Amino acid sequence: MRNVFIFFSVFFALGIFFADCVFANVSSDYKASELEKGVFAFFHLGDKSPDFDYWVKSTKHYEELSEKQQEEYLISESIRLGTGYGQFDVKKDLLHIETIVEIHYSEPEGDQPGKIYFQFPEQDDEYIPTFSYPYGHNEWVSLIINRLALFAEMPVQPEHLEAIKKRVPEPNVQYEAMLTLDVRPTKADHSAPIKIGTMAQWIMIGEIAYMKCEIENQATGKMMQLWDFVAPWYLEEYNYKNMPEDMKYPSPFDLMK
Structure with a gap:
């Protein structure tokens, strides 16, 4: 016994x-990718779960595997994506986006202040920026960011303009820059996708929490910030995230006072 x-x-x-x-x-x-987090957000906003089998089987990597490898990959990826979906909090987590834009600035003219502009490459008058997250064969979640256009042309104070001039060589000349955005997804249309040829686009709306525009220093290769924006509703959380670690938590001596 x-x-x-x-x-x-x-x-x-x-x-x-x-x-x-x-x-x-x-x-x-x-470690879900930012592209996968966009799909998580879309389904969370509709209180639905992604079809993980369909999602995994739609990837190019899955199609290139042998039959035995496909079975193992399907199981491991479904677990990984399911874990990521369960951990994603659509009320707290943000989608992080980094995208190339073209910027230029103009000098003050008369009573008009100097301005700084950005636009997306090959942008025309009817262009609506969307940020796409792949899900399935020819199927995407397309994120539209509210009020993004408000930042495309901004007046700047004289002292700010002087700081911009130190980073951007010439006025009225286009330069490549990096636009970084942290976006909170708020709405998603689960009724039907928009069909564009063979592609299906599911629409999701998001609000800007934080954004910044940077240009590369040609001498050092380091990024130099031109401007940034923090939404009022995100300010407290932003300040906390950027606070030194030793200041985030009370000292034991403070608790004894």
């Missing part, structure tokens, strides 16, 4: 060890 108990104890311990290893691997390998 004692031998049976010892065998059971060892078997039980090994089972726990194996389970811990599996979940540890899933957790460590999670």
Whole structure:
């Protein structure tokens, strides 16, 4: 009887060890991409779950695998995506976007202040910026960002203009820059996608939490900030995230006062 108990104890311990290893691997390998987070956000806004089998089987990598490898990949990716979807909080998590834009600035004229502009490459008058997240064969979630156009042409104070001049060589000349946005998804249309040829686009709307525009220093290769914006509703959270780590938590001595 004692031998049976010892065998059971060892078997039980090994089972726990194996389970811990599996979940540890899933957790460590999670790291959802920003593109995947966009799909998570879309489905969370509709209180729905993605079709993980369909999503994984639609990828090019899956199609290139052997039949045995496909089965293993489908299981591991479905677990990874399912974990990511469960961990994503659409009320708190932001979508991070980095995109190339063209910028220029103008000098003051008469009573008109100097201005700084940005536009997307090859942008025309009817252009509506969308940011796409792939889901399935020829199927995308397309994010439209509210009030983004308000930042395309901004008046600047004289002292700010002088700072811009130190970073941007010439007025009225287009330069490549980086626009960085943190966006909170707020609405999604799950009724039907917009068909463009063979492509299906599902529309999602988001609000700007934070954005900044930077230009590269040609001498050092480092990015130099031209301007940034923090939404009033996000300011407290932004300040907390950018606070030094030692200031985020109360000192034990403060708690004793």
